[in-house]
Amino acid sequence: xGQEKLSCNPKKENGTHVVLCELGNPxxxxxxxxxxxxxxxxxxxxxxxxxxxxxxxxxKNSPSSSNASVTVTVPVEAEAEMGLRGNSLPATMVLPTSWxxxxxxxxxxxxxxxxxxxxxxxxxxxxxxxxxTLSLAVPHLLGDHVLLYLLELGTEGGMNCSHHPALNxxxx
Numbered sequence: 001x002g003q004e005k006l007s008c009n010p011k012k013e014n015g016t017h018v019v020l021c022e023l024g025n026p027x028x029x030x031x032x033x034x035x036x037x038x039x040x041x042x043x044x045x046x047x048x049x050x051x052x053x054x055x056x057x058x059x060k061n062s063p064s065s066s067n068a069s070v071t072v073t074v075p076v077e078a079e080a081e082m083g084l085r086g087n088s089l090p091a092t093m094v095l096p097t098s099w100x101x102x103x104x105x106x107x108x109x110x111x112x113x114x115x116x117x118x119x120x121x122x123x124x125x126x127x128x129x130x131x132x133t134l135s136l137a138v139p140h141l142l143g144d145h146v147l148l149y150l151l152e153l154g155t156e157g158g159m160n161c162s163h164h165p166a167l168n169x170x171x172x
Contacts, residue, residue, distance in 0.1 A: 027059075044078070052073045056068070080129045083121070086117065106172060112146075138150060151172065152168065
């Protein structure tokens with residue numbers, strides 16, 4: 001008939017989180033009740049694609065082994081929005097039509113104009129992410145000529161990086 005808030009108490013039993021809710025006492029024989037529960041569960045990032053709840057209804061007055069039990073599996077979908085920003089330093093560059101590098105030189109300026117590309121990958125949330133892969137394809141050859149000489153590749157913030165084998169081939 002009316003709506004009442006349940007008195008629920010969370011506790012831990014045998015490594016499992018349990019929430020006990022008192023539905024009422026005394027309850028008349030044959031009584032039918034409907035319970036709507038809203039659960040807030042944190043730390044689902046590593047739970048996989050579903051979480052399972054085991055619900056059981058029992059009476060303290062009846063030691064019957066036929067207490068109603070049901071298992072409910074709820075799909076888990078992580079929500080996170082990623083953002084990628086990039087910048088080149090300098091922002092624009094006009095390359096000479098006939099650039100002649102100095103053979104055998106170890107000085108960087110004898111091999112071309114330095115251009116630095118910086119990419120920032122941001123998680124805008126609300127969830128956390130792991131296992132993200134960012135792949136960049138950089139055109140380093142134009143026909144048989146070197147367009148961009150890939151000197152180095154680095155990361156910040158605890159990220160792993162794998163690079164193309166053509167990175168700094170002349171060891172400049």
